[in-house]
Amino acid sequence: MSAAAPAHDHGHGHHDDHAHAHPTGLKRWLFTTNHKDIGTLYLWFSLAMFFMGGTMALLIRAELFKPGLQFLNPEFFNSLTTVHGLVMVFGAIMPAWVGFANWLIPMQIGAADMAFPRMNNWSFYLVVPAAILLVASFFVPGGAAASGWTLYPPLIIQQGIAVDMTILAVHILGASSIMGSINIITTILNLRAPGMTLMKMPLFVWTWLITAYLLIAVMPVLAGAVTMLLTDRHFGTSFFNAAGGGDPTMFMHIFWFFGHPEVYIMILPAFGVVSAIIPAFARKPLFGYASMVYATASIAILSFIVWGHHMFTVGMPAAGNLFFMYATMLIAVPTGVKIFNWIATMWKGSMTFETPMLFSIGFLCLFTIGGFSGLVLAITPVDITLHNTYYVVAHFHYVLVSGALFSIFAGVYFWLPKWTGNMYNEKLGKLHFWLSVIGFNLAFFPQHFLGLAGMPRRIPDYALQFAEWNMWSSIGAFIFGFSQLLFLYNVIECIRSNRKSEQMPWEGADSLEWTHLPTPAPYHTFETAPVIK
Amino acid sequence: MHAFKAVLWSFLGVRRKDEYEADTRRLTPQAVIAAGLVAAALFVLALYGVVQLVTR
Numbered sequence: 001m002s003a004a005a006p007a008h009d010h011g012h013g014h015h016d017d018h019a020h021a022h023p024t025g026l027k028r029w030l031f032t033t034n035h036k037d038i039g040t041l042y043l044w045f046s047l048a049m050f051f052m053g054g055t056m057a058l059l060i061r062a063e064l065f066k067p068g069l070q071f072l073n074p075e076f077f078n079s080l081t082t083v084h085g086l087v088m089v090f091g092a093i094m095p096a097w098v099g100f101a102n103w104l105i106p107m108q109i110g111a112a113d114m115a116f117p118r119m120n121n122w123s124f125y126l127v128v129p130a131a132i133l134l135v136a137s138f139f140v141p142g143g144a145a146a147s148g149w150t151l152y153p154p155l156i157i158q159q160g161i162a163v164d165m166t167i168l169a170v171h172i173l174g175a176s177s178i179m180g181s182i183n184i185i186t187t188i189l190n191l192r193a194p195g196m197t198l199m200k201m202p203l204f205v206w207t208w209l210i211t212a213y214l215l216i217a218v219m220p221v222l223a224g225a226v227t228m229l230l231t232d233r234h235f236g237t238s239f240f241n242a243a244g245g246g247d248p249t250m251f252m253h254i255f256w257f258f259g260h261p262e263v264y265i266m267i268l269p270a271f272g273v274v275s276a277i278i279p280a281f282a283r284k285p286l287f288g289y290a291s292m293v294y295a296t297a298s299i300a301i302l303s304f305i306v307w308g309h310h311m312f313t314v315g316m317p318a319a320g321n322l323f324f325m326y327a328t329m330l331i332a333v334p335t336g337v338k339i340f341n342w343i344a345t346m347w348k349g350s351m352t353f354e355t356p357m358l359f360s361i362g363f364l365c366l367f368t369i370g371g372f373s374g375l376v377l378a379i380t381p382v383d384i385t386l387h388n389t390y391y392v393v394a395h396f397h398y399v400l401v402s403g404a405l406f407s408i409f410a411g412v413y414f415w416l417p418k419w420t421g422n423m424y425n426e427k428l429g430k431l432h433f434w435l436s437v438i439g440f441n442l443a444f445f446p447q448h449f450l451g452l453a454g455m456p457r458r459i460p461d462y463a464l465q466f467a468e469w470n471m472w473s474s475i476g477a478f479i480f481g482f483s484q485l486l487f488l489y490n491v492i493e494c495i496r497s498n499r500k501s502e503q504m505p506w507e508g509a510d511s512l513e514w515t516h517l518p519t520p521a522p523y524h525t526f527e528t529a530p531v532i533k
Numbered sequence: 534m535h536a537f538k539a540v541l542w543s544f545l546g547v548r549r550k551d552e553y554e555a556d557t558r559r560l561t562p563q564a565v566i567a568a569g570l571v572a573a574a575l576f577v578l579a580l581y582g583v584v585q586l587v588t589r
Contacts (some may be wrong), residue, residue: 294547324582
């Protein structure tokens with residue numbers, strides 16, 4: 001990639017701001033078709049949902065601080081675990097990645113904007129009513145959906161109107177995701193600057209290209225599953241009702257055919273972000289760029305043939321269990337390649353440890369733990385013992401919190417100077433990292449022990465032998481939860497501060513947004529496409 | 534054939550630098566996608582074969 005000095009002639013920032021006056025205030029944000037504005041909207045939305053889902057998590061952990069029922073009735077507790085999962089997956093992590101995609105993909109490939117700017121606006125404004133439906137479902141008769149985020153029948157068939165609200169929310173979010181994906185794929189394939197061949201694209205663009213295909217493949221599957229739930233509930237069908245000739249197990253197959261690629265939808269962009277940050281702070285090019293691209297594609301393909309590992313206990317034939325066990329274990333190969341490539345990138349690099357790098361290394365260490373516990377769970381006989389225990393809860397939080405969320409933090413700290421023009425407070429950033437990493441491990445590592453000892457998930461009360469580790473887990477969760485207020489403060493303080501960022505705050509960064517654009521990035525960028533050598 | 538070779542290496546997730554550079558010159562995205570789909574189907578069949586062997 002070209003390492004030319006920032007070419008301000010490509011920016012046209014101030015000139016254009018005067019030439020085409022854009023609306024300000026509420027109108028700017030409502031009608032915007034600018035990829036940066038829409039990226040900002042997505043990021044703030046996901047932060048709000050993150051705090052919403054986080055509050056639910058803290059209510060759950062407050063209840064589990066000691067045995068017995070403290071504050072919550074069991075039905076409400078079940079609603080909290082359900083909506084916490086849905087809000088974090090569909091409201092926090094996924095929109096955060098779409099926010100990153102909006103901000104970064106056009107700038108990283110030298111495009112002026114996304115391919116379909118109006119559809120981009122519509123994609124965002126669809127997620128808002130979906131979020132409102134999810135949160136409002138707490139206040140309708142019967143309370144919010146309480147079946148777990150997987151919405152398994154027959155439990156989900158029996159509940160009140162909140163389930164219909166949840167189904168509608170899932171439909172809307174799916175439509176939004178599909179539109180977003182079409183936009184991202186078209187942008188990447190058609191709007192690259194001259195000379196920006198596919199194999200010159202930054203890894204973040206690659207990972208999002210593959211993620212977008214995954215989304216298009218699996219979102220309609222989820223939509224089909226929840227539509228069948230809806231007709232089972234209201235229109236007399238029996239897709240999942242054994243009494244009417246249906247099969248609840250079929251829902252699980254359909255749901256997890258969506259659900260497993262969904263995990264990769266949340267984690268592949270994280271791989272892209274970390275692949276941008278580690279080389280920048282090791283001051284070395286990414287080791288094995290091509291193998292990273294190949295491994296990402298490989299993981300995406302494998303993600304479609306492993307769904308059965310979520311349901312080893314439902315009574316599949318031994319051949320089915322073995323197939324899914326083997327296929328699942330094989331995913332460790334391309335994932336391991338990535339981990340080794342990141343380590344090789346750091347090897348003998350001139351490393352410094354600013355906040356983005358700290359979160360990236362945190363990601364690397366902790367995501368690997370989540371990967372290993374995934375391998376443990378991939379072994380069918382072990383999974384049959386650990387299924388629905390806290391071991392599973394620990395595993396997927398290591399993958400999704402220290403995997404996806406930590407890399408979102410890393411990315412925010414890395415690109416905040418580019419987005420805002422100001423430098424964040426490094427000391428506060430590091431404090432945020434250390435409190436997060438300590439709180440996170442204290443919250444979730446003991447859950448491995450609880451699971452191995454047999455504590456089931458999704459219960460508001462538990463046997464006395466689980467008391468000690470639950471207490472520590474709750475303390476860790478509160479440290480982790482409240483330290484996120486520091487993140488919020490840090491972001492707002494950065495936006496409002498006068499600490500102007502240097503043009504290149506990270507000397508090792510080499511993608512177009514750093515090398516070809518001023519800091520902060522002007523409202524319109526790359527109206528004339530750069531030529532990449 | 535070259536597309537199949539590239540796809541099979543991609544299943545492992547690694548590729549030699551000179552071969553990768555040759556790939557970028559001689560392969561088209563269509564060939565890679567077609568080879569990828571066929572290789573994925575063969576992979577599933579191979580796994581199925583192993584499972585049949587083990588459970589016999």
